[in-house]
Amino acid sequence: MSTAAPQVQSLISYLEHDPQPTIVLDTDYNILAANTAYQRQFATSGKAPIGAKCFRVSHQYSVPCDQAGEHCPMRKASESLAPDRVLHIHHTPRGPEHVDVELRPILDADGTLVAYVERLSSVAVASAQPQRHGLVGRSPTFKEALSALQRAAPSQIPVLLQGESGTGKELFARALHESSDRARGPLVVVDCTGLTESLFESELFGYEKGAFTGATQRKIGLVETAHGGTLFLDEIGDVPLPMQVKLLRLIESGTFRRVGGVEPLRADFRLVSATHKPLTAMVAAGSFRQDLYYRISAFPVHLPALRERAADLPLLVDSLLQRIAGHGAPRVADDAMKLLSLHAWPGNVRELRNVLERARLFADDGVIHAAHLPPELQHALTTAPAGGRPRRQYDRAQLAHALEVFNGTRSELAAHLGMSERTLYRRLRELGLG
């Protein structure tokens, strides 16, 4: 068991009453102390893991995180002697969990590094294990997006979520709202697609009685409904130019008027926008206002496409099946899982959900087999007729995706794609992937 220097002992007793889970570590990854809050939330065996290595306790690794392919905040802090913060997946009594880790190096009077203090906060808005609601994910690209979200959440900075359709923009917006200090306020979702100018204005700002024919009484708009909370403008790239001016005025002045009203009203919301459109290209083409773009995009977050987070597929499949089918959720056979992992998922998680919703209706024996998946997924397993050409020509994107996600040798991949190894190599060379 490690012994701590006297200054470190004082630090330990100071941290004992900290309400946030905190541990003290020496420079060789040994846990010197863990406060009561840590023991309550994270101690897996019910007692403080004094003397154990942090990487073993938090990750069940036998080597430090950076040797296991993860970012090690201790390594970085030992070089910079400055604090570091990372999002890790920790082993906890509740299973794997996303944890925000803040690490501070402790220096003695000579400036020598003597210990580290690590403060942990569970990230409740996303799960690293199958879950019946909310965001799930554990791949590096998912963690990057989640980590960006956690950094932006406590401030008022406008966030722009950029991702293809079906990547979970609304779920991320909800997670951001729930991680912010406005979580007790409302989250108001505005779908900006297909709104005419007058409808947009009256929906957003509301109207006074008599403002137009049919306005028989005052109506509160969505901006007012979002008071004290978050206003989520989904598909902001679909807002036509004349309405963009009105949006800009609202964001810049923080005030608005109901249609037919004279009183300027003060708006109090945190703005989150989302789009699957390339806004910078739209700005260059003149179809999106540059000034509005700068206002909404102070903190852009890239939401990964499903093909960029292939490692999350089994977790997403489990979670979505639980959501679709509840307790009687079917299991997915290996051949079906292989097909799912070879598909490029242009429709992302929404497409995956649709495929599973359909497939489970065929799973009479409680198992989803390859045959239960739609034809466009089946092709990946068709084998070449003996001595003949493969039945299917894969395009560059499909092959690049298969290369990225396939867990096996090139000859196994060739077999899965229904072609000979030589043909695979030739195709890869032709497409510049070899």
Ligand SMILES: Nc1ncnc2c1ncn2[C@@H]1O[C@H](COP(=O)(O)OP(=O)(O)OP(=O)(O)O)[C@@H](O)[C@H]1O
């Ligand atoms: N990380 C995730 N974990 C769990 N479910 C997810 C995740 N990402 C997306 N989903 C699910 O995928 C579906 C699509 O998500 P959502 O509607 O948020 O996507 P979107 O990006 O807003 O799509 P669109 O741009 O078409 O409106 C929903 O059923 C959502 O619950």
